[in-house]
Amino acid sequence: MSVLVTGGAGYIGSHMVLALLDAGQDVCVIDNLTTGYRWAVPEQVSFIEADVGDKGAVRQVIERHDVDAMVHFAGSIVVPESVSDPLGYYHNNTVNSRSLIECCVETGVKNMIFSSTAAVYGTPAVSPVTEETPTDPISPYGASKLMTEWMLRDTAFAHDFNYVALRYFNVAGADPEGRSGQSNPAATHLLKALMRTALGISDHMKIFGRDYETRDGTCIRDYIHVSDLIGAHLAALSYLRDGGESGVFNCGYGHGCTVLEAIAAVERVLDQKINVVDADRRAGDPPELVSVADKARSVLGWTPKHDDLDVIVQTAYDWEKILNARVDAAE
Numbered sequence: 350m351s352v353l354v355t356g357g358a359g360y361i362g363s364h365m366v367l368a369l370l371d372a373g374q375d376v377c378v379i380d381n382l383t384t385g386y387r388w389a390v391p392e393q394v395s396f397i398e399a400d401v402g403d404k405g406a407v408r409q410v411i412e413r414h415d416v417d418a419m420v421h422f423a424g425s426i427v428v429p430e431s432v433s434d435p436l437g438y439y440h441n442n443t444v445n446s447r448s449l450i451e452c453c454v455e456t457g458v459k460n461m462i463f464s465s466t467a468a469v470y471g472t473p474a475v476s477p478v479t480e481e482t483p484t485d486p487i488s489p490y491g492a493s494k495l496m497t498e499w500m501l502r503d504t505a506f507a508h509d510f511n512y513v514a515l516r517y518f519n520v521a522g523a524d525p526e527g528r529s530g531q532s533n534p535a536a537t538h539l540l541k542a543l544m545r546t547a548l549g550i551s552d553h554m555k556i557f558g559r560d561y562e563t564r565d566g567t568c569i570r571d572y573i574h575v576s577d578l579i580g581a582h583l584a585a586l587s588y589l590r591d592g593g594e595s596g597v598f599n600c601g602y603g604h605g606c607t608v609l610e611a612i613a614a615v616e617r618v619l620d621q622k623i624n625v626v627d628a629d630r631r632a633g634d635p636p637e638l639v640s641v642a643d644k645a646r647s648v649l650g651w652t653p654k655h656d657d658l659d660v661i662v663q664t665a666y667d668w669e670k671i672l673n674a675r676v677d678a679a680e
Contacts, residue, residue: 358385530668
């Protein structure tokens, strides 16, 4: 039996592939390389370059590799972009996910782990949020992910199929062994922008709004190290294979920091000043998103190991240096 990782050449997906290999699992990857990189997938892993909406290609992979579980990372993730291109997001995130779920049902794949998002909560009236907090997305990105959660729920009711939807908060950092990290130069993640500015790849980093009702006027987010997020996926995989019931789970540390606090952490860890400029608020950005992730700990048995902003910053910086050297060598 093997695990199919969609989007396995991307940021989070590539970390999942490495973790599965480390755990001795058989793994295969499907990715269209829109935002992923072929070199991010180890050579020993079976790789298929295709769109996850291509049912023929997905079915072929499932049958060839005797897939019993799918971990679905493939999708579009930029909130402001989803506001300007809603139909693109509903197609890539919702329509393609429906196709994958249908493939699972038709081929007998009984387990799926889905990359959902804290964006399903929109601008919650109370923070931190639990899985019971009402969902009310304020962006097509969040709505497209919530629709997929609904499809998973209804499919699990109607078929021999179970799922875990993990609602990510703000993923950051990189593999502590330096094997993978956020490699897309167009990524809009705060820590990515800070690392590129610290290395002089970018001239400055933008602060999108200083007039939020938070302790310093900037947005508050719950930053989770990518390796801990992957730990939740591994726990979810074991849980489902052991017959666990379907459900949704928050993935965060339960405490947040502001944009200014994140900048201060980077300046402290790297011992350098970061050039920042003010910019208008971005569409779809809530003032604060912080998790309550007790359910993942108690039900999945998830135990975070990297709950330290300095560690997140250092691993992100170390990866950015590796990536920058790779680009320089290619030139």
